[in-house]
Amino acid sequence: MRVVLFDIDGTILWTDGAGRRAVYRALEDVFGAPVPDGHEFDGKTDPQIVRELMQLAGVTHGDIDVRLGHALERYVELLHGELGTLEEHDHVLPGIRELLDALETRDDVLLGLLTGNVLPGAVAKLTAVGIDASRFRVGAFGSDHAQRPELPAIAMERAEALLGRQIHGSDVVVIGDTPADMNCGRGIGARAVGVATGRYSVDDLRACGAAAVFEDLSDTDVVVRTIMGA
Numbered sequence: 001m002r003v004v005l006f007d008i009d010g011t012i013l014w015t016d017g018a019g020r021r022a023v024y025r026a027l028e029d030v031f032g033a034p035v036p037d038g039h040e041f042d043g044k045t046d047p048q049i050v051r052e053l054m055q056l057a058g059v060t061h062g063d064i065d066v067r068l069g070h071a072l073e074r075y076v077e078l079l080h081g082e083l084g085t086l087e088e089h090d091h092v093l094p095g096i097r098e099l100l101d102a103l104e105t106r107d108d109v110l111l112g113l114l115t116g117n118v119l120p121g122a123v124a125k126l127t128a129v130g131i132d133a134s135r136f137r138v139g140a141f142g143s144d145h146a147q148r149p150e151l152p153a154i155a156m157e158r159a160e161a162l163l164g165r166q167i168h169g170s171d172v173v174v175i176g177d178t179p180a181d182m183n184c185g186r187g188i189g190a191r192a193v194g195v196a197t198g199r200y201s202v203d204d205l206r207a208c209g210a211a212a213v214f215e216d217l218s219d220t221d222v223v224v225r226t227i228m229g230a
Contacts (some may be wrong), residue, residue, distance in 0.1 A: 003138065003159045003167055004103060004227055005114035005152070005190075008122055009196025010042070013091050013129045018082035019121070023049060027073035030067050033057040036221050042199055043180025045116035045142030045151075046072060072143075076120045083128035087143035091129045093197045095218030101222050103227070104135060110159055113139035114151050114174055116186070138162055152185040175217075182208035193226060 006012055009019065024035045029051065036056045041049055050071050054064050103109045113133075115122050119141045121132045138158045140151035152172060159168045169189030174181055177198030182205055185192055194205030194213035205213045212226045 001171055002228060003110045003112060003172045004156055005112045005174050007181050008115045008125055010177035011195055012096050013093060022078040022082045023075050025078050026052060026071050030071040030074055031059055032061055043178035045145040045146050045148055046118045046144055047161055057200045072118055079121055079124050083124055086128050094216040097173050098220045099217050099223055102224050111136050112155055114155055116141035116142040116148055148180050148184045149187055152188050152190055156188055179208045
């Protein structure tokens with residue numbers, strides 16, 4: 001059995017800046033503070049992004065703690081509007097639909113998500129590009145923990161509860177497009193498969209110790225064999 005955990009942004013789809021626009025507007029609405037431009041979002045959870053941006057804007061830790069939940073709720077509200085203009089076929093990355101179909105038909109694969117998005121944001125993004133979020137039977141999200149390295153263990157625990165059996169870290173495969181994706185599963189012994197459809201190159205991801213790295217996921221048979229360890 002393989003528990004295959006996909007990142008979303010830059011791995012399954014791209015939103016043409018919808019998430020960034022929504023979070024900037026949400027923070028201006030909730031905190032009333034100017035949001036610094038150019039801050040790095042890749043590989044981070046939504047709560048982490050909010051906290052870092054507001055710290056840079058001079059908001060106190062206590063004020064961030066009080067308003068964080070409200071800010072994330074406002075972000076999801078705004079995200080729906082930003083996503084409404086996307087054309088689904090233009091924003092799903094190469095090979096994703098075919099790969100999900102191939103993995104979903106196997107009885108030795110459990111499909112899941114591992115993403116810094118809060119759960120409602122993850123569902124909104126997938127729905128916007130015509131991917132049914134319920135295809136992913138387990139997952140761990142930014143709403144579960146603000147630190148990405150904590151998420152693989154949460155997903156593995158949920159997989160064990162669903163399957164009614166123990167899952168070893170070596171049974172878990174994390175698929176993503178950032179160094180954070182390549183590194184986050186090390187604590188449980190998971191394998192990482194990189195895909196250079198985000199901002200990082202094949203060489204960047206390979207340098208992080210990925211088990212394999214692809215330019216994209218369009219060669220379904222090869223990618224499936226890699227995921228299964230063949």
